[in-house]
Amino acid sequence: MKRFDDKVVMVTGAASGIGRAAALRMASEGAKVFCTDINQLALDELVDEISQQGGNAVARVFDIAAVGAAEDCLAALLEQWGRIDALVNMAGILRFANAHETPLEVWQQIIAVNLTGTFMLCKAALPELVKSQGAIINAASTASLQGLPWGVAYGASKGGVLALTRSIAVEYAKRGVRANCVCPGDITTGMVQGLSFPDDADFELLSRITSLTGAKGPEVVAGVIAMLASDDGIHITGEEIRVDGGILA
Numbered sequence: 634m635k636r637f638d639d640k641v642v643m644v645t646g647a648a649s650g651i652g653r654a655a656a657l658r659m660a661s662e663g664a665k666v667f668c669t670d671i672n673q674l675a676l677d678e679l680v681d682e683i684s685q686q687g688g689n690a691v692a693r694v695f696d697i698a699a700v701g702a703a704e705d706c707l708a709a710l711l712e713q714w715g716r717i718d719a720l721v722n723m724a725g726i727l728r729f730a731n732a733h734e735t736p737l738e739v740w741q742q743i744i745a746v747n748l749t750g751t752f753m754l755c756k757a758a759l760p761e762l763v764k765s766q767g768a769i770i771n772a773a774s775t776a777s778l779q780g781l782p783w784g785v786a787y788g789a790s791k792g793g794v795l796a797l798t799r800s801i802a803v804e805y806a807k808r809g810v811r812a813n814c815v816c817p818g819d820i821t822t823g824m825v826q827g828l829s830f831p832d833d834a835d836f837e838l839l840s841r842i843t844s845l846t847g848a849k850g851p852e853v854v855a856g857v858i859a860m861l862a863s864d865d866g867i868h869i870t871g872e873e874i875r876v877d878g879g880i881l882a
């Protein structure tokens with residue numbers, strides 16, 4: 634038996650980075666994986682890769698910031714497989730700007746994707762997760778736990794993700810649903826490649842988000858997500874696990 638045999642998992646942000654690695658990891662351990670993102674092409678490549686490795690996955694495009702998307706996404710998963718055992722919310726965006734210059738639209742978009750999108754999927758999935766005694770794993774960040782210079786909107790969104798995850802963990806503990814966060818840091822993915830900073834950004838301050846052990850690939854986070862989603866994490870809820878190479882050690 635593999636850890637996720639007979640289990641159904643939804644992964645958002647599955648087209649890239651940590652979400653992609655989590656989808657591959659759980660599929661390799663027997664999960665049926667419902668992969669969702671805004672990037673159709675990359676999702677299709679992921680599903681092909683999982684199929685070639687003998688796994689079972691489907692891909693559906695949803696913009697989790699869109700009104701009604703979470704409900705539609707959950708409905709599509711239930712139509713496909715009839716149950717959900719783990720919800721892995723990895724979709725996220727990051728933009729850097731001086732706090733006093735951050736446009737309202739940028740603030741609203743980051744909150745809409747990172748925080749509201751995560752919440753709405755939790756909300757949609759919770760009744761089904763009570764039935765399956767399932768688990769939620771949300772993408773928080775080291776920015777949930779320490780100040781991120783030039784990342785005021787991102788930091789606020791990730792602080793919110795941590796707070797909402799703890800609230801769900803307590804509220805649903807007696808109903809058998811676990812909710813946890815991973816707090817990645819210095820993981821080489823599409824998100825961190827090609828980021829731009831304000832011209833006057835102070836790189837000494839930005840060194841606070843550099844790990845002690847060097848950047849790592851997304852698979853180091855995927856293993857922790859799989860642990861939290863599986864029965865190996867059965868006594869863990871309301872927890873945030875840093876996977877940050879010692880940034881906050």
Ligand SMILES: NC(=O)c1ccc[n+]([C@@H]2O[C@H](COP(=O)([O-])OP(=O)(O)OC[C@H]3O[C@@H](n4cnc5c(N)ncnc54)[C@H](O)[C@@H]3O)[C@@H](O)[C@H]2O)c1
Binds near residue numbers: 645646727819
């Ligand atoms: N990489 C890191 O060091 C790091 C550190 C802390 C937290 N995180 C968090 O981990 C999660 C995964 O990040 P990553 O590094 O793998 O980034 P990534 O950019 O490689 O992947 C993010 C995915 O989210 C998708 N996405 C963006 N907006 C979306 C939307 N509206 N609807 C659906 N999908 C959407 C993107 O298309 C992309 O495939 C994010 O929530 C991120 O904030 C990453």
